[in-house]
Amino acid sequence: MIQGPVLVTGASKGIGRALAAALAARGIPVIGTSRDPNSISDPLPGVRYLALDQGDPASVEACAAAAGPVEVLVNNAGQSQVGAVEDVSVEMVEELFRMNFFGLIRLTKAFLPAMRKNGHGTIINIGSLTGPFTPPYQSAYAATKLGLEAFTKVLRQEVGRFGVKVSLVVPGYIKTYIEPRSIAPAGSAYADDLTAFRKARDKKMDKASPPETAAAKIIKVMEKQNPGPVYYTGHLVPAMGFLKRLLPEKRLQKMVRGFYKLD
Numbered sequence: 102m103i104q105g106p107v108l109v110t111g112a113s114k115g116i117g118r119a120l121a122a123a124l125a126a127r128g129i130p131v132i133g134t135s136r137d138p139n140s141i142s143d144p145l146p147g148v149r150y151l152a153l154d155q156g157d158p159a160s161v162e163a164c165a166a167a168a169g170p171v172e173v174l175v176n177n178a179g180q181s182q183v184g185a186v187e188d189v190s191v192e193m194v195e196e197l198f199r200m201n202f203f204g205l206i207r208l209t210k211a212f213l214p215a216m217r218k219n220g221h222g223t224i225i226n227i228g229s230l231t232g233p234f235t236p237p238y239q240s241a242y243a244a245t246k247l248g249l250e251a252f253t254k255v256l257r258q259e260v261g262r263f264g265v266k267v268s269l270v271v272p273g274y275i276k277t278y279i280e281p282r283s284i285a286p287a288g289s290a291y292a293d294d295l296t297a298f299r300k301a302r303d304k305k306m307d308k309a310s311p312p313e314t315a316a317a318k319i320i321k322v323m324e325k326q327n328p329g330p331v332y333y334t335g336h337l338v339p340a341m342g343f344l345k346r347l348l349p350e351k352r353l354q355k356m357v358r359g360f361y362k363l364d
């Protein structure tokens with residue numbers, strides 16, 4: 102049984118908020134983060150909010166120090182980008198990595214020593230289907246999430262023997278506030294294909310599963326005695342995870358382009 106505290110990054114909205122609400126409703130102490138906790142108009146009862154800008158190392162260190170030891174860390178906060186590789190500057194890619202990847206690693210490292218010494222702790226990272234399925238126009242986002250999958254699988258092998266459990270939960274489309282930063286300069290050679298991709302993506306988002314679906318899955322993983330490395334959540338997503346293991350990469354990429362009505 103989870104005693105807490107559970108630290109949920111990005112708990113002001115979307116999946117993080119649904120997760121924080123579900124945990125608090127069970128009486129589990131929750132620490133939730135936001136870049137600006139004072140701007141949360143309807144804070145959840147039972148949730149202690151802390152400031153965290155994951156792209157800023159000083160903010161990450163301050164957040165970890167203010168939180169103190171936690172039983173569970175859910176690395177949920179994330180941002181997304183959409184744009185052709187040619188059109189997205191390296192600086193924009195670096196910015197996304199600072200937030201989705203390096204900041205997350207810094208935060209994880211802040212909690213690991215105490216978890217290892219206690220012989221107990223759980224870390225759940227939130228991935229994305231964009232990682233394993235690599236659709237076009239999300240190269241930076243997919244790279245941060247594929248990198249996170251590798252990081253999760255490696256870390257879990259290192260710390261498992263100290264009683265620390267590490268898993269990745271991979272959501273499909275979940276109806277939240279996530280809005281990818283769109284990079285589409287005038288005259289882009291990719292404009293038509295990118296517009297078609299955005300249209301298909303927005304349609305899928307309209308029919309996406311509610312954040313409570315993802316939150317319930319994350320709690321299930323949290324409660325497992327011996328969790329596996331990767332779990333999928335969302336409409337048809339476990340089946341897609343199965344296909345990913347089955348199909349050759351070339352077939353998979355064709356399927357993904359079909360999924361977004363490209364070609």
Ligand SMILES: NC(=O)c1ccc[n+]([C@@H]2O[C@H](COP(=O)([O-])OP(=O)(O)OC[C@H]3O[C@@H](n4cnc5c(N)ncnc54)[C@H](OP(=O)(O)O)[C@@H]3O)[C@@H](O)[C@H]2O)c1
Binds near residue numbers: 115156178229272
């Ligand atoms: N929704 C989907 O379809 C979907 C699919 C696959 C994966 N995911 C992943 O699920 C996770 C949650 O996303 P969501 O869909 O719930 O998005 P969301 O509704 O936009 O919520 C994102 C959360 O991240 C926080 N955040 C944003 N930038 C931050 C920064 N620089 N530092 C710290 N926190 C920051 C936000 O808090 P503040 O704005 O208050 O700081 C917010 O609470 C992300 O990792 C995302 O990649 C989502």
